[in-house]
Amino acid sequence: MQRKKIIILIVIIALVALGIFFFFFRKKTVKGPETGTPKTEEKEGVKPEGQLQEEGLSAVEKKQKEEEMALNLKAKNFIERVGSFSSDSKDLNLREIKAMMADSLFKKLQKDLLQELEMNKDGFYGKTTKVISSLKRTEFNPEVRAHFKSDVQIQETKAEPRSELGSTTGGETTNKTISYKTAEITFLKQSGEWKAVEMAVY
Helix, strand or coil: CHHHHHHHHHHHHHHHHHHHHHHHHHHHEEECCCCCCEEECCCCCCCCHHHHHHHHHHHHHHHHHHHHHHHHHHHHHHHHHHCCEECCCCCHHHHHCHHHECHHHHHHHHHHHHHHHHHCCCCCEEEEEEECCCCEEEEEECCCEEEEEEEEEEEEEEEEEHHHHCCCCCCEEEEEEEEEEEEEEEEEEECCEEEEEEEEEC
């Protein structure tokens, strides 16, 4: 009889201990709002590792998007500046943006521009180029290379002496023509900076 009482007492003590254990365990866990699965309470101000990785990825993507937009604007301005010049300003347009391109491209564009001015040296000559469509980015590697393509409008202004046109009154006559072409430009990233290395208008 005495032995039976001892066994009952041990069982009661075990049940009480088990109840206390579950009571404190439930206080340390909370159920998830959607799945109902328990999750450990998070310390205030500390974010889960997965969330930190997701935020880091978003920051990288945001930076890349901003870089793409800035490069789009740079390409547009470059195309318009290279294609806008006159016999009065000579190659000033190229010298102003020399830092935006590779030396080899600068020399090529400068040579072509001066040759064009030489061919039209009898009077005023100039061109104004305007990008008229959204730049199409046909290639973009964030750390290496980017290629753009766009439609452009080119206004050519040419003044010629009237005497060459069979007039005896002297003076000049000004002719303006507008043409539409396609411009392509390639950038390479050099020392952390995007620089134009190739450009063609056709």
